[in-house]
Amino acid sequence: MMSYVYRYDSPFRGDEDHYTSELINGLMNDCFSHLFVFSQSNRSPDIVISIASNKKRQLIKIQETSAFEAEEERKTHHFKEMATNPFARPRSSTDYRLRANDYFNRHLQECQDRITTDSSENQIVANKDIIPELKDTYHRLYNTQSIWYHPTVNREKAMEMLSQFPKGYFIVRKSSKLKHPCLSVKVSDKSAEVNHYLINFTDKGCYIDGSNVEPYPNLEYLIAFYCDYINAGLPCQLQLPLAVRKAKNEAELATFALMGENFWTSRFCEAILYESDTNSPTPPPIPEPPAREPPVSLDLPPQDRGEKSKYKSIYLDVCLDHCNLPDNSVEEIQENPLYIDVKELSVSSNSPKTISSPNHEASTPDDQKGRRIQALQSWLSAPKMFFARRITANPNKKLLIGINKTLTDKNKQFYVHISKFIERYRAVLTAPVATIQEDPLLTIRKFMNFTKERFQNAPRSEIYDIIIFNDQMDLDTALEGCLHDIITKPLKKYILDYLERKYESNGSLRALHRNMNIVARYGHDDLQLSKSVSLPGRKTIELARVFFDKMIGEYSPILKISNLHNVIMRMKQDIENTPGGRRYLSADDFIPLLIYIIAKLGMEKLLLEADYIEGLLPKNLLENGESAYYATAFKAALLYLKDEIR
Amino acid sequence: MAVREIKLCLLGDAGVGKSSLVLRFVCDTFNACSESTIGASFMSKTIEVNEQSYKYQIWDTAGQEKYRGLAPMYYRGAAAAIVVFDITREESFHTLKDWVKELQQLGPPNLVMAIAGNKSDLDEMREVSSHDARTFADSVDALFAETSALTAKNVLELFVEIS
Numbered sequence: 001m002m003s004y005v006y007r008y009d010s011p012f013r014g015d016e017d018h019y020t021s022e023l024i025n026g027l028m029n030d031c032f033s034h035l036f037v038f039s040q041s042n043r044s045p046d047i048v049i050s051i052a053s054n055k056k057r058q059l060i061k062i063q064e065t066s067a068f069e070a071e072e073e074r075k076t077h078h079f080k081e082m083a084t085n086p087f088a089r090p091r092s093s094t095d096y097r098l099r100a101n102d103y104f105n106r107h108l109q110e111c112q113d114r115i116t117t118d119s120s121e122n123q124i125v126a127n128k129d130i131i132p133e134l135k136d137t138y139h140r141l142y143n144t145q146s147i148w149y150h151p152t153v154n155r156e157k158a159m160e161m162l163s164q165f166p167k168g169y170f171i172v173r174k175s176s177k178l179k180h181p182c183l184s185v186k187v188s189d190k191s192a193e194v195n196h197y198l199i200n201f202t203d204k205g206c207y208i209d210g211s212n213v214e215p216y217p218n219l220e221y222l223i224a225f226y227c228d229y230i231n232a233g234l235p236c237q238l239q240l241p242l243a244v245r246k247a248k249n250e251a252e253l254a255t256f257a258l259m260g261e262n263f264w265t266s267r268f269c270e271a272i273l274y275e276s277d278t279n280s281p282t283p284p285p286i287p288e289p290p291a292r293e294p295p296v297s298l299d300l301p302p303q304d305r306g307e308k309s310k311y312k313s314i315y316l317d318v319c320l321d322h323c324n325l326p327d328n329s330v331e332e333i334q335e336n337p338l339y340i341d342v343k344e345l346s347v348s349s350n351s352p353k354t355i356s357s358p359n360h361e362a363s364t365p366d367d368q369k370g371r372r373i374q375a376l377q378s379w380l381s382a383p384k385m386f387f388a389r390r391i392t393a394n395p396n397k398k399l400l401i402g403i404n405k406t407l408t409d410k411n412k413q414f415y416v417h418i419s420k421f422i423e424r425y426r427a428v429l430t431a432p433v434a435t436i437q438e439d440p441l442l443t444i445r446k447f448m449n450f451t452k453e454r455f456q457n458a459p460r461s462e463i464y465d466i467i468i469f470n471d472q473m474d475l476d477t478a479l480e481g482c483l484h485d486i487i488t489k490p491l492k493k494y495i496l497d498y499l500e501r502k503y504e505s506n507g508s509l510r511a512l513h514r515n516m517n518i519v520a521r522y523g524h525d526d527l528q529l530s531k532s533v534s535l536p537g538r539k540t541i542e543l544a545r546v547f548f549d550k551m552i553g554e555y556s557p558i559l560k561i562s563n564l565h566n567v568i569m570r571m572k573q574d575i576e577n578t579p580g581g582r583r584y585l586s587a588d589d590f591i592p593l594l595i596y597i598i599a600k601l602g603m604e605k606l607l608l609e610a611d612y613i614e615g616l617l618p619k620n621l622l623e624n625g626e627s628a629y630y631a632t633a634f635k636a637a638l639l640y641l642k643d644e645i646r
Numbered sequence: 647m648a649v650r651e652i653k654l655c656l657l658g659d660a661g662v663g664k665s666s667l668v669l670r671f672v673c674d675t676f677n678a679c680s681e682s683t684i685g686a687s688f689m690s691k692t693i694e695v696n697e698q699s700y701k702y703q704i705w706d707t708a709g710q711e712k713y714r715g716l717a718p719m720y721y722r723g724a725a726a727a728i729v730v731f732d733i734t735r736e737e738s739f740h741t742l743k744d745w746v747k748e749l750q751q752l753g754p755p756n757l758v759m760a761i762a763g764n765k766s767d768l769d770e771m772r773e774v775s776s777h778d779a780r781t782f783a784d785s786v787d788a789l790f791a792e793t794s795a796l797t798a799k800n801v802l803e804l805f806v807e808i809s
Contacts, residue, residue, distance in 0.1 A: 528660070528710045572686040586665035587656075587687035587706035591713055623723055624651060629688040629705055636716040644715055 137240070138224040143253040144244050146260040148172055148223070151181075153261075155196060158184040161264055163192040168239030172199070172219065181219065183208065187235045195235065208233070243268040399475070403482045406455070414451070414458075421447055422490050429494035433502045440498065441615025444491065448483045449619075455479060480618055484556040488616060492555040495615075499608040508642055512604045515645035519599035527592040536574060536597055543570055544597050551609055557616040560609060561627050564634055567597070595637045607642065610635040649692065649699040654808070655721040657745045658730035659738040660709035663764040666795035667730060668704050671805050695806050702805065709741075718752055726758040726808045733763045733792065736773040746786050758808055759788035766792040766800075 141148070153161065153173040162169055167189045175182040181199040186192075198209035199222070205215035206222050211233050216222040227238040239245070241263070247253045256263055407414045428440055456475065503509045524535055544567045551563035571593055575585045585593075598606060613631050614622065621627050656664045665687070672684060672691045683690045687706040692699055707713075707720045721727055729745045731738040742761065749757060761783045763774065776792060783790035791804045 528712060530661070568686045584665055584669055584684060585686045587708045588660040588665070588710065590687040590706075591708040591716065592710075624653075625690070625703065626683065626685045626688050629685070629703075632705075632719050633687075636719045639719075640713065640716055644712075 136224070137227045138220055139250075140240055140244055140247070140253060141220045141223050141227070143250055144240070144257045145220070146257045147241070147244065147263045149219070150261055155184070158196075159192065159194045162186040162194050165241070166239065168236045169241065170223075170238050172223070181206075183223075185234060185236070185238060197234070241268070399478045400482060403455070403478055404485070407451075407482060407486050414455070418451065418486060422487065425491055426494050429491070429498040433498070433505050436498070439615070441495065441611065444487065444495070445616055445618075448480075448487060448616075451483060451487075452476070452479050480558070481556070484558070484616075488557070489555045495612060496608050499611055500605075503607060508607065509604050512607055512638070512642045513602070515641050516599040516602050516604065518645055519596060519641060520602065522596060522599075527596055529589050529592055530586070532578075533575065533589045533593070534578060536571065536593060536600075540570055540574055541597055541600050543567070545601050545603075548601065548603055548606060548609075552605060557613045558621065560613050561617065561621070561631060564613075564630055565627070568594070568630055568633075571597070591633060591637065594633060595640055598637055599641055606634075607638045610638045649701050651701045651703060652726055652808070653703050653705065653724045655705045655707065655717075655724040655727045656730065657707055657717060657721070657727060657749075658709055659732070659735075659741045662709065662730045662732040662735070662738050663795050664709065664728075664730045665706060667728075667762060667764055667793060667801060668706070670795045670801045671702075672704070693805070717748075721749065721753055721757075724754060724757060726760065727753065728760045728762055728804070728808075729788075730762045730764050731774065731779075732765050733774050733779075734765055734768050734771040739774045739779070743782070746782075746788065750786065759786065760804060760808055761788045761790045762804060763790075763792040765794060767794040 148170065149172045150158075151174040153171065154176050155173075158171055158173050161171060162184060163186075165186055167186050170183060170185040172181050172183050174180070175196075175198060180201075183197040183199055185195050185197070187195050199206050199219070200209050202215055205217045206219055207213055207215040208222070208226075213225070213233065216225060223238060226232050226234055227240065230237050244253065244256060247256065256268065259266055259268075406412060407418060409415055425440065425444060428436065456479075500509070503512075527535075529535070547563045547566045551560045554560045554563065568590075571590070572585050575589070610631075614635055617627075617631060622631060656668060658664050668689055669684075672689045689704045689706075690701060691704070692701045694700075705720050705724070707717050727749055729742050729749075731742040746759065746761070749759060761779065763776070763779050779792075780790050789804070789807050791800045791807075793800045793804060795801065
């Protein structure tokens with residue numbers, strides 16, 4: 001029987017009506033047994049404690065803490081100041097939060113007792129199996145305000161607090177001169193430089209002084225925006241502390257939130273100075289890891305079905321970072337619980353020796369385990385970075401919804417054009433291959449580019465008002481995602497069917513099948529691998545099968561590429577983890593290895609996938625960067641297998 | 647300041663040190679402040695030359711004869727190519743000549759070519775003279791440098807010159 005208690009310190013005064021009801025709706029989704037909201041009353045100098053139970057989903061008690069205040073030394077001048085400045089909160093030693101903390105601790109038991117007796121349903125238990133996954137930054141920010149919102153911290157203290165953390169780490173404090181909230185951000189990994197930005201509040205909401213971004217309704221939304229966007233106008237993207245980003249559910253966040261400012265000096269927030277370094281991503285250990293499944297062991301036989309599903313869940317975990325997913329696939333992901341628990345891995349690998357010496361030659365069982373865990377960790381973290389930073393700039397949901405609405409509104413001309421196009425291309429793609437003149441994939445891509453362009457130049461009346469975007473990149477990324485949902489998805493079946501008929505009629509699939517069988521029997525020398533590189537093991541090949549299967553299931557070429565990326569990262573890890581291995585997988589070995597893996601899998605359909613990706617990936621991803629390189633290598637490997645084996 | 651992206655393709659026989667040459671360039675510590683990526687046989691690195699930022703995207707290719715047919719897919723759309731040979735293996739210099747010929751015929755127009763004679767630290771085992779290599783480079787309008795990934799000699803200079 002577990003119960004979680006959540007405490008929320010509201011930053012602004014007079015929130016009890018607004019925030020409390022919002023919190024209850026948003027946070028009480030079976031996550032916590034009890035909710036306490038501490039906020040400053042706008043009717044009196046009192047702290048208001050709102051208490052709610054998740055079973056009732058409503059506010060059951062608001063207690064104004066006059067009694068408690070009377071116990072403390074009252075400092076009236078603070079409250080006078082508050083009357084003139086809506087954002088002021090008591091400063092000095094009798095800080096509101098400290099007092100609230102104190103009060104909370106003293107009265108926790110009492111409050112809980114009261115809820116239990118007040119509530120008609122006495123079994124207020126949050127079952128951790130039904131704790132929803134955290135989906136977005138806003139959610140995380142919302143739940144951990146006590147970590148990043150520090151109204152009593154001054155400029156110097158902020159700089160000191162942030163000095164040892166990676167770039168992008170931030171807190172919101174109150175400017176001592178202007179009595180405004182102020183964002184302090186660490187802007188460099190190499191120095192202790194911290195920048196400060198004033199946050200202005202207007203009737204419409206809040207925004208960073210000097211920015212040209214539309215105001216956001218509250219601070220969390222504003223911060224979330226700067227966390228999710230790369231080129232939002234700050235020198236760097238904001239980053240929540242690693243532990244907060246990695247927390248899997250609200251209960252864990254609540255654990256951190258309860259620490260308040262102490263979080264920054266706790267063990268959860270240390271030794272991550274260069275966490276962006278992909279070679280050593282060691283998430284800090286997190287308490288009470290939910291023990292759903294034992295940590296995954298790479299020693300399990302790969303054919304084991306359970307093992308396979310675990311690997312699938314790694315992918316899903318990765319996918320959650322990609323907010324471009326259509327609604328139904330998000331549901332699909334949530335149906336599959338994530339079995340791999342990074343936190344468990346880190347807990348079991350907290351032997352500093354294993355972490356600090358990845359290349360240690362000794363092979364004691366502990367060392368091997370540590371290395372495996374480390375490998376898995378960095379492997380898990382690599383594709384995420386790929387998603388979050390390189391492919392999609394994590395366009396915000398509002399933007400996605402706005403675009404989607406605009407493109408699917410039956411009264412708008414976009415819808416008419418798109419549905420006509422889809423209808424026509426269904427017919428084109430089902431025609432006999434010999435009669436198809438132009439490359440249909442090329443035409444589909446052109447149509448998508450054309451729609452993008454039209455969307456960007458469309459009159460305001462054609463576009464939903466809620467669309468706000470900060471720069472062209474974000475709009476482009478969001479549009480790309482939506483267009484795949486709307487155009488590629490309904491055509492996918494037809495495209496693949498067409499490609500299959502095309503390659504069947506010219507004998508390519510048969511040749512590919514034959515050649516794959518030949519290459520699958522190749523040895524080290526036939527492939528001409530360097531001496532220090534060994535053939536991929538069965539585990540790697542089975543894992544590749546899982547990812548390639550997943551690739552075939554996707555309709556978005558961007559998600560297809562990300563599956564390919566997962567395969568390649570695994571190959572790279574293999575090389576790095578062989579004893580005396582090199583840290584770089586040279587093309588002299590990479591290309592033959594990729595050819596070998598594909599041949600070994602015998603998946604001829606990957607040829608269609610390569611064409612699909614090449615045909616539908618947007619130009620910027622097809623010609624530039626890592627994704628472009630891997631797409632080329634993938635296509636090259638398949639063409640080699642198709643044409644060059646004699 | 648806009649960053650100029652340069653797609654750079656690496657060609658040359660297997661074992662001539664293509665990868666180590668580039669790793670040297672990408673990982674070199676005295677350029678610590680610039681960002682770099684090391685993927686699987688793909689690397690990128692941003693450097694500043696005369697106040698202009700250049701982002702090199704380095705596409706590595708397989709050097710074995712067997713996989714040579716795949717190279718055109720890699721150098722398609724490249725702005726520059728570095729063809730590497732091993733000064734201690736004359737044979738690799740012949741392959742280099744083939745590469746250069748192929749690039750001239752099939753490579754993208756306006757491709758900047760650079761020839762790197764790698765392993766210059768092994769001077770005593772040299773099979774290709776500096777003079778021969780330079781004459782050849784001049785004859786095809788290519789940049790030329792003798793490099794050593796071991797001692798980092800001329801590596802950065804070569805990349806800077808390409809920009």
